[in-house]
Structure formats: structure tokens, C-alpha cells
Amino acid sequence: MAKERMARPRKDQNVANRRKPNRSRAGDAFIYLMLGLTALVMVYPLVFAVAASLKPLDELFRFPPRLFPSNPTFDNFADLVVTMGQSWVPFGRYLSNTVLITLIGTAGHLVIASMAAFVLAKYDFPGSKAFFRLVVVALMFSGYVTGIPNYLVLTRLGLVDTSFAVILPAFAAPIGMFLMKQFMEGIPMALIESAKMDGASEMRVFWQIVMPNVKPAWLTLIIFSVQGLWNSKASTVIYSEARKTLTYALGQIQAGGIARTGQAAAVTVIMMLVPITIFILSESRILETMASSGIKE
Amino acid sequence: MSTMHKFLDLRRRTLSVKWYQARQMRVCYLFLLPFAALFLTFYILPMATSIRYSFTYYNILEPPRYIxxxxxxxxxxxxxxxxxxxxxxxxxxxxxxxxxxxxxxxxxxxxxxxxxxxxxxxxxxxxxxxxxxxxxxxxxxxxxxxxxxxxxxxxxxxxxxxxxxxxxxxxxxxxxxxxxxxxxxxxxxxxxxxxxxxxxxxxxxxxxxxxxxxxxxxxxxxxxxxxxxxxxxxxxxxxxxxxxxxxxxxxxxxxxxxxxxxxxxxxxxxxxxxxxxxxxxxxxxxxxxxxxxxxxxxxxxxxxxxxxxxx
Missing domain, CATH: 1.10.3720.10 (MetI-like)
Structure with missing residues (x-):
């Protein structure tokens, strides 16, 4: 199974290197031109953010403005540290809150969602199809639509103003379970049957046969979960300052108006670096998982 | 072995297969349980609650009133x-x-x-x-x-x-x-x-x-x-x-x-x-x-x- 996956990219590369017979030169040129121009448009605001974060105050308000700073400086980042130091609650607190939420939420999501995905992908039991259809519908629930009743449910459970108000819903995020289930369908049933023939319990099959075989999906699930939790503001379910998240605190700095333009750009750069770096490091694994993401009818 | 014995043996086997299947199904439900419980609580229940409250006047302080x-x-x-x-x-x-x-x-x-x-x-x-x-x-x-x-x-x-x-x-x-x-x-x-x-x-x-x-x-x-x-x-x-x-x-x-x-x-x-x-x-x-x-x-x-x- 693992070998099969390893072999695929190589074969793919051979095909890609050979020129396909039905491709016109003009078409190729058109595609490269379109891609190049659009890539510039896509990347410009991000480059702009990085450039703005490196500009000293006078250059931020220079007329006419320039894209790149003439005297790049890390002053904005230094100012940001100063502003952080003045916050009411020690700034490390926000960071540790977010890290904690992200770590626990992601770990729990990985285990709980994978267990559910395993039985939904590999067994046919009464209610399994209906349950999965419900999950697909739930892909469309944005946090806003369920936000208010979710708050009421959390109140009744006594979870409001604790980190669990963010962590527990994250455990059952439908997107991670969905992707995991679609990926696990690719595991041959024979592998599971043979392990059971040798007397392995369902739990052992899950941990020692299934999970090691879906490592790319792990990574994808982890990344979607980390992105969601790292960026979670949670401002409606957590109101004690000492339990608030990093995104919330940075958002407050960002909202500081014109005088904090430089610091706001610095915040933007810090916040976008984490998810983009994670994505670059795990791109090939994520794409491998997404290849099975389709909704079959 | 007599026919009777064979019959009983066969019956025992079918039963054990069925028992095995049922147990396996039970395991399925157990695997699904943590996710299902959380999913229903934090995704489906809020959606259902939302639909229910949409027919009421509800300001959190007073109990919802059907309108x-x-x-x-x-x-x-x-x-x-x-x-x-x-x-x-x-x-x-x-x-x-x-x-x-x-x-x-x-x-x-x-x-x-x-x-x-x-x-x-x-x-x-x-x-x-x-x-x-x-x-x-x-x-x-x-x-x-x-x-x-x-x-x-x-x-x-x-x-x-x-x-x-x-x-x-x-x-x-x-x-x-x-x-x-x-x-x-x-x-x-x-x-x-x-x-x-x-x-x-x-x-x-x-x-x-x-x-x-x-x-x-x-x-x-x-x-x-x-x-x-x-x-x-x-x-x-x-x-x-x-x-x-x-x-x-x-x-x-x-x-x-x-x-x-x-x-x-x-x-x-x-x-x-x-x-x-x-x-x-x-x-x-x-x-x-x-x-x-x-x-x-x-x-x-x-x-x-x-x-x-x-x-």
C-alpha cells in the first residue's frame, strides 16, 4: 500500500516530462501568461504586507508611496513587542492559551475523527450512510450560522468562558472527518480482514494497520485543524481577558488606527507566516489526501 | 458423528458468526460514539435549536415565547x-x-x-x-x-x-x-x-x-x-x-x-x-x-x- 503511493509520483513525472501530442504552442503560451499575471496579482498584497511591516513610520506615509522600503527596519516588530508588554494581561498568556487550544483541539480531533472515519469508511452498519450524509450537510454550517445556538448549548453545558468552548467543538469538525473518511476508503479491506484473521482486535487494527497507512491524511487533518484553531478569535464564547486567544489580542493591536499602521502590518505578517509555512512544509502530503476528497454520489 | 450432532454444530457456528457480526457492529458504534456525540451536540443540536428559536421571541433573559x-x-x-x-x-x-x-x-x-x-x-x-x-x-x-x-x-x-x-x-x-x-x-x-x-x-x-x-x-x-x-x-x-x-x-x-x-x-x-x-x-x-x-x-x-x- 505504502509502496504503491511512493511509486506514483515518479510515473507521473515521466508523463509530465513528455510533451503531450495535442497541445498547441499558442495555448501553452496563453496559459503561462495567464498564470504569470494572476500569480503577480495574488502575491502582490502579501508582498505589500511584508514590505509595509519593514517600513519606518515616515515611509509609511510618504507621498508618493513606494512598494519597497528604502530604509528597511524591524522597528515595527520592536514596537509591537513594546505594545504587547503594556497589555493588561501578560502577553505570553494569550500565546499559551492559543497554543494550548490548538494542541489539545488538534490531537483530540485527530483521534476522535479518525476513529469515526474508520468505521464509516470500512463497515456498513445501520445508520452509517445517513450519518455520513449529515456530516456532508454540516460542511455547509459556517460558524456564523450556528454561532448563537452554539453559545446557548455551551452555556447549558457550563463551558462558556473556558477553553473547552473552543476545543470540544473542534474535536468534531466535519471537514477533518470527511477528508479522513474519503481517504480511508482507499485502504484494501483484505488488509483489515487478514489482521483480524490473525486475531487482532478492532482497536489494534485501527492503531496498527489503518492509522499508519493514512499518514498523509493525518497531516491534512492536522493542518486544517491547526489553521482553524490558530486563527480562532472565540471572542463570543470566552470573555475573561486571561483566557482570550492570540488572534483576539493581535486583532486589538491591529484595530489601533492610523498610528499603528506599521504594527498592524507586522501583526499581519506574523499571523500569515504560521499557516503558510505549515502549508509549504506539507504541501505534497496534503495534495495526496485532497485527491480523495471528492463527494461521491 | 450423528446428523443431530452435525446439526447442532452447524447451528452453534451460525450463532457464533452472528454473535461475531453483532459484536463487530457494536464495536462500530463504539468507535463512532465520541465523534457522533460531539458532532450532534455542537453542530446538529445548535442548528435544530436555531430553527426552533426562529419561531419564538427570545432575549436570553426571559424564557422563549412562541410567536x-x-x-x-x-x-x-x-x-x-x-x-x-x-x-x-x-x-x-x-x-x-x-x-x-x-x-x-x-x-x-x-x-x-x-x-x-x-x-x-x-x-x-x-x-x-x-x-x-x-x-x-x-x-x-x-x-x-x-x-x-x-x-x-x-x-x-x-x-x-x-x-x-x-x-x-x-x-x-x-x-x-x-x-x-x-x-x-x-x-x-x-x-x-x-x-x-x-x-x-x-x-x-x-x-x-x-x-x-x-x-x-x-x-x-x-x-x-x-x-x-x-x-x-x-x-x-x-x-x-x-x-x-x-x-x-x-x-x-x-x-x-x-x-x-x-x-x-x-x-x-x-x-x-x-x-x-x-x-x-x-x-x-x-x-x-x-x-x-x-x-x-x-x-x-x-x-x-x-x-x-x-x-
Missing amino acids: GLANYINLILQDDIFLISVKNTFIIAVITGPIGYILSFMFAWFINELPRWLRSVAVVIFYAPSIAGNAYFIFSIIFRGDVYGYLNSFLVRIGVIHSPILWLTDPKYMMPVVVMVLLWMSMGTGFLAFVAGLKGVDQAQYEAGYVDGIRNRWQELYYITLPNMRPMLLFGAVMSITAAFSVADQTMALCGYPSTDYAAHTVVTHLFDYGYTRFDMGYASAIATLLFLTMILANKAIQSMLRRLGT
Whole structure:
């Protein structure tokens, strides 16, 4: 199974290197031109953010403005540290809150969602199809639509103003379970049957046969979960300052108006670096998982 | 061994097989239980509660009072601002949804033609805006209303305008700016699924296509690629419908909340207004329910459209 996956990219590369017979030169040129121009448009605001974060105050308000700073400086980042130091609650607190939420939420999501995905992908039991259809519908629930009743449910459970108000819903995020289930369908049933023939319990099959075989999906699930939790503001379910998240605190700095333009750009750069770096490091694994993401009818 | 013994033995075996199956099913339910419990509590129950509260007057302090369809009637017949928000959301959804979806597929398809190393770089560039936290904040500097704003200063310098335009506070310009920013961010999860799906289409089918006389890449796209991609296209549609109908963060960050003359007010900001500012939960729930129904209908429509693809 693992070998099969390893072999695929190589074969793919051979095909890609050979020129396909039905491709016109003009078409190729058109595609490269379109891609190049659009890539510039896509990347410009991000480059702009990085450039703005490196500009000293006078250059931020220079007329006419320039894209790149003439005297790049890390002053904005230094100012940001100063502003952080003045916050009411020690700034490390926000960071540790977010890290904690992200770590626990992601770990729990990985285990709980994978267990559910395993039985939904590999067994046919009464209610399994209906349950999965419900999950697909739930892909469309944005946090806003369920936000208010979710708050009421959390109140009744006594979870409001604790980190669990963010962590527990994250455990059952439908997107991670969905992707995991679609990926696990690719595991041959024979592998599971043979392990059971040798007397392995369902739990052992899950941990020692299934999970090691879906490592790319792990990574994808982890990344979607980390992105969601790292960026979670949670401002409606957590109101004690000492339990608030990093995104919330940075958002407050960002909202500081014109005088904090430089610091706001610095915040933007810090916040976008984490998810983009994670994505670059795990791109090939994520794409491998997404290849099975389709909704079959 | 007598027949009787054989019969009993067989019976015992069938029973043990059945017992085994039942136990295995029980294990299935046990595996599903933690996820199902949390999922039902935090996703399905809120949705159901939302539908229930939408028929009540509920301000959190007093117990909900049943008022029938009054919330819906007020929403549609009396609430002018809701109608503005519906109009804005539909403009955003109709433009950014389909265009973002088609662009995602188009660029995924273009990227698929690139050599391997370039493909990895291109995927990062196109996907980055949608995962870059709140990087859309940077547009508030580009579109700043004074002459130091990048766009304004550029337009003043080349002589197109004489005084700066208030891009983010003038109702005339707010929607176009928001739509542009949303298109910039529209290459999301669906785009990734497309890139991966295109890579996974069986190469043998293309080879067969060459033999059968598929002349150019457009025919190849229509007859081979698109039918193969149907599951990804469905998944991408779900993702882009959700994104297109629940726009709020970007308009609030760029145009303010509430925006001038509610020109960038969306259904979700309207929901925030009633849910979190006025604590009229019944009314907010009615908004959420309508929004959700619209999303389901849009999804059904797209699914039936995609079903006809390539046939």
C-alpha cells in the first residue's frame, strides 16, 4: 500500500516530462501568461504586507508611496513587542492559551475523527450512510450560522468562558472527518480482514494497520485543524481577558488606527507566516489526501 | 458423528458468526460514539435549536415565547436593512461564488500543465491568500481614503482623479472593493481539491483519448477531465457556497461595522447585529435559518447541474 503511493509520483513525472501530442504552442503560451499575471496579482498584497511591516513610520506615509522600503527596519516588530508588554494581561498568556487550544483541539480531533472515519469508511452498519450524509450537510454550517445556538448549548453545558468552548467543538469538525473518511476508503479491506484473521482486535487494527497507512491524511487533518484553531478569535464564547486567544489580542493591536499602521502590518505578517509555512512544509502530503476528497454520489 | 450432532454444530457456528457480526457492529458504534456525540451536540443540536428559536421571541433573559412566523414576516416585510443585506449577500455570492469556483478550477487546470517543481510553487502562491489569517487587512492600507493610500496616490499622480476617493467609506465603491478582495481569497480548499484531483486522473484515459482523436486540450477537458473530476467539483461547490454566503469578516474589517448606509451589510453582519448587539435571539435565528436553507438549495441546484456534466 505504502509502496504503491511512493511509486506514483515518479510515473507521473515521466508523463509530465513528455510533451503531450495535442497541445498547441499558442495555448501553452496563453496559459503561462495567464498564470504569470494572476500569480503577480495574488502575491502582490502579501508582498505589500511584508514590505509595509519593514517600513519606518515616515515611509509609511510618504507621498508618493513606494512598494519597497528604502530604509528597511524591524522597528515595527520592536514596537509591537513594546505594545504587547503594556497589555493588561501578560502577553505570553494569550500565546499559551492559543497554543494550548490548538494542541489539545488538534490531537483530540485527530483521534476522535479518525476513529469515526474508520468505521464509516470500512463497515456498513445501520445508520452509517445517513450519518455520513449529515456530516456532508454540516460542511455547509459556517460558524456564523450556528454561532448563537452554539453559545446557548455551551452555556447549558457550563463551558462558556473556558477553553473547552473552543476545543470540544473542534474535536468534531466535519471537514477533518470527511477528508479522513474519503481517504480511508482507499485502504484494501483484505488488509483489515487478514489482521483480524490473525486475531487482532478492532482497536489494534485501527492503531496498527489503518492509522499508519493514512499518514498523509493525518497531516491534512492536522493542518486544517491547526489553521482553524490558530486563527480562532472565540471572542463570543470566552470573555475573561486571561483566557482570550492570540488572534483576539493581535486583532486589538491591529484595530489601533492610523498610528499603528506599521504594527498592524507586522501583526499581519506574523499571523500569515504560521499557516503558510505549515502549508509549504506539507504541501505534497496534503495534495495526496485532497485527491480523495471528492463527494461521491 | 450423528446428523443431530452435525446439526447442532452447524447451528452453534451460525450463532457464533452472528454473535461475531453483532459484536463487530457494536464495536462500530463504539468507535463512532465520541465523534457522533460531539458532532450532534455542537453542530446538529445548535442548528435544530436555531430553527426552533426562529419561531419564538427570545432575549436570553426571559424564557422563549412562541410567536409563530412573526420573525420571518417581519424580516421579509418590515426590515429594510435585512433586504439590503440580502441584496448585498446575493451580489457577493453570485459574483464571488461562481467566478471564484470557475477561477479555482481554471487555475488548478493550468497549474496541472506546469512542470512538477513550478507546480508546487504555483499552488502555494494561489492558495496562500485564503489561509493567510486576516491578511485581507492589508487592503485597508491599499484602499485608504486619504491621498497616502496606495491606489489614491497612484491615481492622483497619473492624473485620473484630482482628489482622493473614499474607497472604503463611500457606498458607491465599497461593494466592488469587497468583491475584489473576496475573489483574491477565493482559491481555498476547493482549489486544493481540484489540483489534487487533476493530478489523480488516470493517465491511461488520456492516452486512449489521443488514440481516439481528441484534438486539443479543450476537448480533452470536456470529454475526459471534467467527468473524472465530478466528485471534486461537488466538494468544491459545497466549499465555495459556504464561503460565498457567509461573508462577514472581510466587510467588517474593511468597511466597518456597520458600514456607511449599510452598503456593505451582509446577512451574517445583520445576524451579528440582532444576535450579539440587540440580543434578539429569535430574530437572529430566523436569519440563520433562512441563510442555511438558501445554502442547501444552492447546493442542490449545483449538484443537479454537475450531474449533467460531460454527458
